[in-house]
Amino acid sequence: MNDTIYAPATGAGRAAVAVVRVSGPRAALAVQALAGDPPRPRQAALRRLAHGEVALDDALVLWFPGPASYTGEDAAEFHVHGGRAVVEAVLEALASEGLRLAEPGEFTRRAFENGKLDLTQAEGVADLIDAETDAQRRQALGQLGGALSQRYDAWRELLVQALAMLEAAVDFPDEELPEDVAARARPGLEALEAQIAAALVDASRGRRVRDGFRIALVGSPNAGKSTLLNALAERDAAIVTSTPGTTRDIIEVPLTLGGYKTLLADTAGLRETEDAIEAEGVRRARAWAAEADLRLWVIDAAMFHVKQNNELSVLRSGDWAVVNKIDLVDAYRLEELREILAAQGLKVIEMAARKPDGAEEARAALTSHVVEALSGAEFPAATRIRHAESLVEARTYIQRALSDVGLEVELAAEDVRLATRALSRITGRIDPEDVLDRVFSSFCIGK
Numbered sequence: 231m232n233d234t235i236y237a238p239a240t241g242a243g244r245a246a247v248a249v250v251r252v253s254g255p256r257a258a259l260a261v262q263a264l265a266g267d268p269p270r271p272r273q274a275a276l277r278r279l280a281h282g283e284v285a286l287d288d289a290l291v292l293w294f295p296g297p298a299s300y301t302g303e304d305a306a307e308f309h310v311h312g313g314r315a316v317v318e319a320v321l322e323a324l325a326s327e328g329l330r331l332a333e334p335g336e337f338t339r340r341a342f343e344n345g346k347l348d349l350t351q352a353e354g355v356a357d358l359i360d361a362e363t364d365a366q367r368r369q370a371l372g373q374l375g376g377a378l379s380q381r382y383d384a385w386r387e388l389l390v391q392a393l394a395m396l397e398a399a400v401d402f403p404d405e406e407l408p409e410d411v412a413a414r415a416r417p418g419l420e421a422l423e424a425q426i427a428a429a430l431v432d433a434s435r436g437r438r439v440r441d442g443f444r445i446a447l448v449g450s451p452n453a454g455k456s457t458l459l460n461a462l463a464e465r466d467a468a469i470v471t472s473t474p475g476t477t478r479d480i481i482e483v484p485l486t487l488g489g490y491k492t493l494l495a496d497t498a499g500l501r502e503t504e505d506a507i508e509a510e511g512v513r514r515a516r517a518w519a520a521e522a523d524l525r526l527w528v529i530d531a532a533m534f535h536v537k538q539n540n541e542l543s544v545l546r547s548g549d550w551a552v553v554n555k556i557d558l559v560d561a562y563r564l565e566e567l568r569e570i571l572a573a574q575g576l577k578v579i580e581m582a583a584r585k586p587d588g589a590e591e592a593r594a595a596l597t598s599h600v601v602e603a604l605s606g607a608e609f610p611a612a613t614r615i616r617h618a619e620s621l622v623e624a625r626t627y628i629q630r631a632l633s634d635v636g637l638e639v640e641l642a643a644e645d646v647r648l649a650t651r652a653l654s655r656i657t658g659r660i661d662p663e664d665v666l667d668r669v670f671s672s673f674c675i676g677k
């Protein structure tokens with residue numbers, strides 16, 4: 231039998247109300263010990279909480295007999311005044327009744343184990359709690375509502391149908407069934423393979439909604455990268471000085487643009503250097519830039535020289551050139567720069583980052599870019615690397631099955647079985663402990 235667990239469900243610190251949750255077989259006893267007979271199920275009752283002779287608080291008490299509770303077990307909630315001493319006293323009383331403090335995510339893990347939600351929905355719960363932007367919230371809510379579960383279940387169903395045909399062909403060879411029985415599995419498998427392939431392309435956009443669209447500021451020392459970062463962040467996140475080589479570490483600033491989470495990174499100016507610390511900074515700058523979704527190549531309009539080739543090597547097509555310090559040059563020079571950079575296939579933005587509102591055009595352009603890149607990506611087939619890994623695996627088995635159909639039907643059937651397992655792992659229909667541990671360890675205590 232499970233332990234009975236308790237935890238504060240609300241954040242630490244002073245607040246008007248704090249909620250303490252209890253779940254497990256001794257939940258009714260715990261309510262009895264602190265608040266007397268459990269109230270009517272799912273109805274709040276105002277009670278004096280006491281432990282032995284000691285009064286603890288006046289609180290709302292809710293009693294959720296299983297299985298109609300969040301965890302599926304007997305559960306209760308105490309809505310107490312949100313002072314630290316009150317919460318501590320209630321937690322202590324519960325501990326002395328033989329209950330134990332819940333581990334991170336343990337309530338949701340029990341809900342999962344009791345079939346209240348599947349693994350992607352459990353992840354939706356965690357993501358909803360972590361959601362900082364509107365897009366993250368929509369994505370998490372969709373996932374909690376079963377958007378991913380439904381898609382995976384539909385795919386699983388297609389695999390089960392294909393498997394049925396292949397198994398029929400294995401069990402009743404030759405005479406009893408038409409010889410093209412196995413071949414009938416093919417169109418379904420082909421369609422599914424294509425759907426998974428498309429989903430994988432879309433998955434990286436979905437992950438960007440959850441984890442943030444990554445924008446790297448790169449360029450020569452002193453081009454004004456840190457100045458631009460600070461202007462966009464609207465605070466002095468990075469040190470700005472007139473000394474080239476000021477920034478060494480990557481400075482990441484989360485920025486919400488058009489309702490989407492982005493991560494803006496200021497990086498060390500790119501140059502050959504004897505200084506070991508700066509060289510490490512340059513290495514990190516290149517590595518971050520390589521993984522980014524967009525690179526902004528910041529250029530000092532007065533100093534730029536066409537031969538800045540070592541910087542070009544980090545750029546990809548579709549990246550932007552930000553011509554900074556336009557206050558220092560004339561129109562003729564600007565026109566010249568524009569031509570050179572456009573010829574490189576870069577989108578060109580001009581600014582004086584140091585001037586008030588100097589970065590507003592860049593902010594507007596970035597906002598439209600991110601919205602365009604991510605809109606609609608709230609509901610992809612995969613929001614985590616874990617999902618994408620299993621999708622890749624399922625796809626590989628389906629491809630192998632397709633090459634075996636007609637030759638070795640038994641092998642094809644086995645591959646389809648393996649593909650089914652890979653998909654089942656995403657929703658937790660089959661749930662190796664390590665996958666569960668990975669998912670639930672990211673939760674906070676009390677959820």
Ligand SMILES: Nc1nc2c(ncn2[C@@H]2O[C@H](COP(=O)(O)OP(=O)(O)OP(=O)(O)O)[C@@H](O)[C@H]2O)c(=O)[nH]1
Binds near residue numbers: 450456499554581
């Ligand atoms: N005139 C002018 N100066 C600017 C502008 N933007 C930045 N600067 C100056 O350029 C110098 C370098 O700016 P930073 O933001 O530190 O440049 P950086 O690219 O981060 O430099 P490193 O970190 O050393 O690679 C500072 O003295 C800034 O004040 C601008 O729009 N116009």
Ligand SMILES: [K+]
Binds near residue numbers: 470471473474475477
């Ligand atoms: K500098």
Ligand SMILES: [Mg+2]
Binds near residue numbers: 457496497499
């Ligand atoms: Mg800098």
